[in-house]
Amino acid sequence: MTIDYSHAREMMVEQQVRPWDVLDLRVLDVLARLPREAFVAESHKALAYADIELPLGHGQKMMKPVVEGRMLQALDLQPGDEVLEIGTGSGFISACLGELAREVLSLEIQPELAERARANLDAAKLGSNVRIEVADALQWQTQRHFDAICITGAVDTVPAHILKWLRPGGRLFVIQGRSPVMEAALIKADGSVQSLFETDIDYLLGAAPAPQFQL
Template identity: 85%
Template structure:
């Protein structure tokens, strides 16, 4: 069976993303144009536009489209901005960020995921302004600063070492808390926090709560 991916994209935007208060026209346009199916495993192509998480290997998952839409909208990226992405994953969000901003640096802890994401970006002729580095973001050092930081997995507590990488006026999207009750927030460079929505996703490697032993 041949799938009409352009129709599937349109349905995803109209039936999933827009109803969840994603109204930013630039974000809706990116999600309606970019081929999400090109960033998932062949076996999961038919599910590329479904309202579910998709496995990426190494225990990682691709976010639901609705969360991707809310995340991109919250960041409110401008064409001249530089973005740091924590967790390249499939490379799809990297492509979206690259379409909305001037330059993206994406960190991925798993070398195989980083390589696959780069191959998928190149094959789709996307992400010319996206650089992918293999690194543990929680122990990564840089002199650079960014207008926006996008963390694509959950953390127990907001990583202050990443906040220091924001330029004045910058902001960071992060999902924080303890499963199953987590909160997506936008943290500004001045330390103010805007609550966005509740959700529950997997933790960033190294950012999960310590196991609690019950007597």
């Protein structure tokens, strides 16, 4: 059976993403154009536009389209922005960020995922302004500052050093807390926090809460 990905993409935007209060036309346009199926495993291509998380290997998953849409909208990216993505995964969000901003640096802790994401971007002829580095963001150090940062895995608490990478006026999208109810939030460089929605996703490697021992 041949799948009409263009139609599936349109249905994803109209039936999943837009009804979940994603109304930014630039974000909707990107999600309606970019071939999400090019960033998932061959065995999951038929599910590329379903309202589910998809496995990427190494225990990592691709976010649901609705969460991706809300994240991209919250970041309110401008054409001149420099963006840091923590957790490259499949490279799909990297591609979306690259379409909305000037430059994207994406950190991926798993070398195999980083390599595959770069191959996905190149095959889709996307991400010419996206650079992928193999690094653990919890240990990574830089003198650079960014207009926007997004963390694609949950954290128990937001690492303070990541907030220091924001420029004045910058913003960080993060999903924090404990399963099964986590809070997606936008944290501004001035310290203000905007609560966005509740969800539940896997933790960024190394960012899970310490185990609680019961007596």
